[in-house]
Amino acid sequence: MKRFLLLLVVVVVYLLHQDNWNWKNSDLIFGFLPVGLAYHAGYSILAAVMMAVLVKFAWPKHLEEVQPEKPDVNRRDAEPH
Amino acid sequence: MIPIIVIAVYLLIIATIGIVAFKRGQSNTEDFFLASRTVGPMVFFLSIFATNMTAFAILGSSGLSYRRGIGIYGLMASSSGFVIPLTIFFIGTRLWALGKRFGHQTQVQFFRDRWECDGIGTVIFALSAAMLIPYMIISIMGGGTVLQEISIAKGSHDPLIPYWLGCAIVAVVVTVNVFFGGMRGTVWVNIFQTILFLCFGFVAMIVISHAFPGGFGEIMAKIGSDPKSSFLLTRERMPQSEFWSYTLIPLSSIMFPHMAIMCFSARKVTAFKRTVIIYPIAIMLIWLPCIFLGVIGAHVIPGLKDSDGILLRLLNDEAPAWLAGLLGAGIISAVMGSDAHQVLAMSTMFTKDIYTHYGGREKYGEKGAVHFARAFILVVTVIAYSIALYLKSRQGIFEIAIRFAFSGFAAMAPVMIAALFWKRSTKWGALAATLFVAGTLVTFAFLQGSPAPPAAPARPAVAAAAKIAAPDAATATKVDAAEIKVMTNDTAKVIQQSAADAKPAAAAPSAAPKPRMIVLWQVGDHVILSRAPATGDVRFWNSSNNPAGGYMSVVPMVFGSALCMIVFSLLTQPPSRMTIDKYFGEARTQEAPAVTVSSK
Numbered sequence: 001m002k003r004f005l006l007l008l009v010v011v012v013v014y015l016l017h018q019d020n021w022n023w024k025n026s027d028l029i030f031g032f033l034p035v036g037l038a039y040h041a042g043y044s045i046l047a048a049v050m051m052a053v054l055v056k057f058a059w060p061k062h063l064e065e066v067q068p069e070k071p072d073v074n075r076r077d078a079e080p081h
Numbered sequence: 082m083i084p085i086i087v088i089a090v091y092l093l094i095i096a097t098i099g100i101v102a103f104k105r106g107q108s109n110t111e112d113f114f115l116a117s118r119t120v121g122p123m124v125f126f127l128s129i130f131a132t133n134m135t136a137f138a139i140l141g142s143s144g145l146s147y148r149r150g151i152g153i154y155g156l157m158a159s160s161s162g163f164v165i166p167l168t169i170f171f172i173g174t175r176l177w178a179l180g181k182r183f184g185h186q187t188q189v190q191f192f193r194d195r196w197e198c199d200g201i202g203t204v205i206f207a208l209s210a211a212m213l214i215p216y217m218i219i220s221i222m223g224g225g226t227v228l229q230e231i232s233i234a235k236g237s238h239d240p241l242i243p244y245w246l247g248c249a250i251v252a253v254v255v256t257v258n259v260f261f262g263g264m265r266g267t268v269w270v271n272i273f274q275t276i277l278f279l280c281f282g283f284v285a286m287i288v289i290s291h292a293f294p295g296g297f298g299e300i301m302a303k304i305g306s307d308p309k310s311s312f313l314l315t316r317e318r319m320p321q322s323e324f325w326s327y328t329l330i331p332l333s334s335i336m337f338p339h340m341a342i343m344c345f346s347a348r349k350v351t352a353f354k355r356t357v358i359i360y361p362i363a364i365m366l367i368w369l370p371c372i373f374l375g376v377i378g379a380h381v382i383p384g385l386k387d388s389d390g391i392l393l394r395l396l397n398d399e400a401p402a403w404l405a406g407l408l409g410a411g412i413i414s415a416v417m418g419s420d421a422h423q424v425l426a427m428s429t430m431f432t433k434d435i436y437t438h439y440g441g442r443e444k445y446g447e448k449g450a451v452h453f454a455r456a457f458i459l460v461v462t463v464i465a466y467s468i469a470l471y472l473k474s475r476q477g478i479f480e481i482a483i484r485f486a487f488s489g490f491a492a493m494a495p496v497m498i499a500a501l502f503w504k505r506s507t508k509w510g511a512l513a514a515t516l517f518v519a520g521t522l523v524t525f526a527f528l529q530g531s532p533a534p535p536a537a538p539a540r541p542a543v544a545a546a547a548k549i550a551a552p553d554a555a556t557a558t559k560v561d562a563a564e565i566k567v568m569t570n571d572t573a574k575v576i577q578q579s580a581a582d583a584k585p586a587a588a589a590p591s592a593a594p595k596p597r598m599i600v601l602w603q604v605g606d607h608v609i610l611s612r613a614p615a616t617g618d619v620r621f622w623n624s625s626n627n628p629a630g631g632y633m634s635v636v637p638m639v640f641g642s643a644l645c646m647i648v649f650s651l652l653t654q655p656p657s658r659m660t661i662d663k664y665f666g667e668a669r670t671q672e673a674p675a676v677t678v679s680s681k
Contacts, residue, residue, distance in 0.1 A: 011216040017215070018325055026305050026314040032298035033373075034314040037151040041369055047163045047361040049156060054170060055354050063178045063350045 006058050013050045017043060084231045087406025088413060092254045095270050095417065099258030104268030108657065110437075110450050113263035114186055115346040122352040129343045129356055130363050131271040131418030133165065133334055134278065135219055139371050139412050146375030150313035151440055155263030156327045158368035164331035168494075170357045172335045177353070179664075180345035188341045188497070189434040195500050196508035197656050197663055199438070204512060205496070206434045208340050208519050210490040213427060216337070220420030224413060226250030230393035231409040241391040245470055252466045255420045259428070260458050264346055264655040274414035278509035279363060281411030282370030284404075285396065289374060291398035297377060304380050313376050320625060326633035333490035336497060339419075339426035356660065367415075397599070408482075427461050428454045430672045452590050469533060488525075492518040492638035495646050503650070504661050509652030514642040521641065525634045528601055528610070529617045544552040599628070 022036045029038040106112055120128065135141075143373045146153045176191070188209070193202035228247030229240045242250070258266050290297055304310045312318050334340055347353065371392060378391035382398075385391055393412075396405045432454040436442070442450045496514050499506035599612040601619065611623040611631055621630030655661070 003171045008612045013163060013330070016323070017155070017163060017328060017345065019358070020154070022316075022319065023321070024315050024317045026311055028298065028301055028305070028314075032296065032301050033476075034151045034376075036316060037107065037154055039374065040155040043155070043159045043359045044365040044369075045164040047159070050360055051166045053172065054167075055358060056513065058348075059354070060174055063174055066178045066181050066350075068184065068274055072435070 002057060006054065009050060009053060013046060016046070019043075082109050084406030084409055085228075086412050087403060088228065088231065091413065092250065094273070096254050096257045098261070098270050098273070098666040099262035099266040102262030102269055103158050106263060106265055107449050110432060110454070113451050113454060114342070114425070114433070116178075116268060118180070118346055119348050120264075120268055120346045120352070121348055122355050124272055125347045126359055127275040127358040128268040128271040128346075129169070129340065130360065131275045131278075131414075132339050132343050132422040132544075133337075133419065133625065134275075134367065134415045135216070135223065135419045137219060137223070138367050139278070139281065139415050140389045140392060142224055142368055143371040143375030143378065143392040144387075146313075146372040147385065147388040147391045147673060149319065150315065151318035151372060151376055152319040152324070154368055154372045155316070156319065156324055157330070158364050159361075159374070160328045161331040161334070162364045162412045164328060164366075165334045166357040166360040168507055169330065169337040169344070169353060169360070172497060172501060173340075174350050174353050176341055176344045176613075177347055177350050186342070186345055186434050187430055189430065190338075192496075192511065193438075194512055195656070195660065196506075197660055198508040201508045201511050201515070202434060202438075204515050205493070206430060208489070208493070208515055209336075210427065210430060212522075212602055213338060213423060214468070215425070216486040217420060217423040217461070218469045218472065219414050220255075220423065221248050221252055224248060224416040224420070225469065225473075226390060227393065227416065230390050230397065231405065233397065244473060244519045247467055248469050251420070252462050253419060255417050256458060256462045256634045258417075259424050260455050262482065263454075267425055268346070270421065270598065274418040276416040278418075280413045281408055281415075281603045282367050284411075285392070285400075285408055286370045288400045288404060288408075289377070293381075296409060297373075300377055300380050304376065310380065313379055315502050319629045320627055322622075322625070322630060322632045324668060326636050329635045329639050330487050330633075332639065336490040336493045337426075337486075338430055339422035342426050343422065349429040350524040361469075378490060415483035424458055424462060424465075427626055428457045431457050457494060475589070486634040488521050488633070488638055492642040493637050494520070495639065497539055497615040497645035499646050499650070504665050505544050505650055505655050506646065507650045507653045507655055510646040510648070511652040513645040513649035517645045518642050518673045521634070521638050525619045528619050545607055589629060 019036075019039055022039050025035050027035045029035055033041075087298075095436045107117070111117055142153060142157065176185075176188075178186050181190055183194065185194070189202040190518055192205055193199055214419075225244045225246075225248030228242045229244045230251060232241035232247075233239070234241070258270055262269070293300060301314065305314050313503075316324065335344075344353075374395060375391055378385075379393055382391065382394055385394070393409070395406050402406065432441075432450055436453050437450055441453065445453070493515070494509050499510065600608050601610040601612055603609060608623045608631070609621065611620050611628070611629075612618070613620055613629045619634050620629070620631030621634060621637045625631065
């Protein structure tokens with residue numbers, strides 16, 4: 001259920017990007033910011049919130065414990081310059 | 082002169098950081114290429130962001146909004162703010178873990194091992210290298226443009242630093258930094274650079290706003306009330322299909338070798354947490370002011386042929402000299418931050434995927450590999466610099482990237498996704514997808530550069546729509562004619578002719594000519610491939626009868642690549658059980674109880 005809800009959040013945010021309703025709207029927000037620009041600035045903030053939600057509820061915690069499987073051939077003792 | 086002094090000091094600092102990093106470094110490839118995988122969370126964010134921000138984020142974005150309006154933000158910035166953090170979250174973290182477990186330092190090392198095949202790695206390497214070169218060129222061109230524009234004294238037209246010299250200065254400083262400092266020097270410089278260019282946009286806005294007594298609101302109101310410029314405040318001339326197509330372009334980000342390599346360099350996976358959350362905001366901080374100022378510039382300084390220089394023109398005209406220099410340094414930061422990573426990535430790829438893979442290290446040792454990497458940095462920079470000079474008069478900053486690098490890397494994303502998440506994927510699927518991407522890139526490049534075929538006969542539906550679209554199309558063609566710098570000669574002739582046709586049309590709408598639909602491939606009533614007259618871009622499935630309509634070429638490339646991956650994987654033998662277990666089985670974890678590591 002959690003996965004489904006998170007997927008739904010991602011899909012909805014993606015769909016909100018295509019804001020057809022603002023296409024020909026030239027109104028100014030705060031007297032200087034075109035509405036299409038203001039909407040997408042807000043969308044950027046929404047994307048950050050979405051990522052915060054994903055980090056909180058879908059973080060791949062198992063990756064935090066990963067250790068090297070074998071000695072890496074590249075990891076040799078450092079040679080001085 | 083003052084701006085040049087400020088920038089010279091800045092460049093000196095960058096070169097010095099590289100040399101200090103050299104003294105702290107060790108002579109092995111993991112340290113040179115990945116800073117020994119020790120990059121901490123905040124530095125990781127600042128560095129990965131600098132990796133992804135090119136000259137285009139500042140110069141190209143404002144230049145495009147100057148021509149096309151505020152829609153550029155949604156087209157490129159907010160879509161990137163959504164897609165790039167997602168790819169870093171889902172793909173970047175997995176790449177980091179694989180690097181940690183198996184010692185991979187490049188994507189190709191992973192692909193070779195994942196699909197038990199040397200050849201697939203070599204093919205992907207060749208394609209990636211071919212697509213990365215244009216991206217490097219953009220950075221050098223951007224640097225040359227900035228230094229040229231900044232060095233034009235008020236009241237003069239001749240720059241103190243010509244374009245060729247500007248490109249050379251940027252190339253030399255980046256080379257010194259990367260040559261000596263490797264990844265460590267690059268990320269140290271990124272801290273300084275990212276902070277500088279994150280501050281750039283709002284400082285520029287505040288400074289420029291003081292030059293207009295009525296404020297930005299008055300200028301915006303004038304733009305909106307003028308029928309010739311009101312489209313800049315909307316997306317009425319931006320096809321919705323193009324807007325949607327662009328959401329696929331940021332898939333390229335994680336496939337760029339320098340981005341993937343950055344993911345390998347983090348000390349802990351928790352470094353990704355902060356990065357993915359801040360990333361969309363950071364994009365906004367840079368793009369929003371640049372796009373806003375680009376639109377303002379269209380009103381304040383109309384008729385620029387090279388609109389990529391609009392921001393620099395505004396700064397030169399409206400900011401005090403020392404501040405213009407500092408802001409110019411902010412732009413140079415964006416340029417060099419990404420360029421340094423691209424150069425380092427090319428060097429890493431050649432050293433690891435070719436030199437080491439084919440026995441170079443066994444022959445000349447680990448120290449020899451580092452020497453090889455450094456020599457390669459010199460060679461690749463000279464090549465990129467030469468091409469930057471050659472292409473200056475033929476290609477715009479943005480066009481090179483979008484047509485070849487971004488679309489190609491975006492179309493390679495299905496290969497990476499399959500490698501990470503689909504056990505059943507095979508080397509044949511990956512090979513088919515890679516060859517498909519290479520084939521479509523060559524085909525689209527050829528179609529864009531080939532002589533224009535005769536205009537398609539106007540079918541009834543096309544003719545009807547053309548009547549509706551004609552006034553817009555005619556005006557748009559006029560605008561586009563001023564910016565023809567990306568065309569081949571043959572195409573340019575067609576467009577110039579279209580523009581000539583369009584001028585009287587603007588004066589007398591009733592006599593407007595029908596927009597030219599350059600159809601490349603048509604099946605029945607469906608236009609499968611067409612060419613946008615204004616830019617030469619090949620468009621897919623253009624049903625709108627708008628010459629600039631249809632989907633961008635990235636759409637068939639991404640979906641075609643995914644289809645190839647799926648079909649050919651299902652038709653061929655999967656990798657051995659051992660390999661599948663290696664990549665999809667339980668990872669070895671710490672023997673001590675797991676400790677949750679704070680992202681702070």
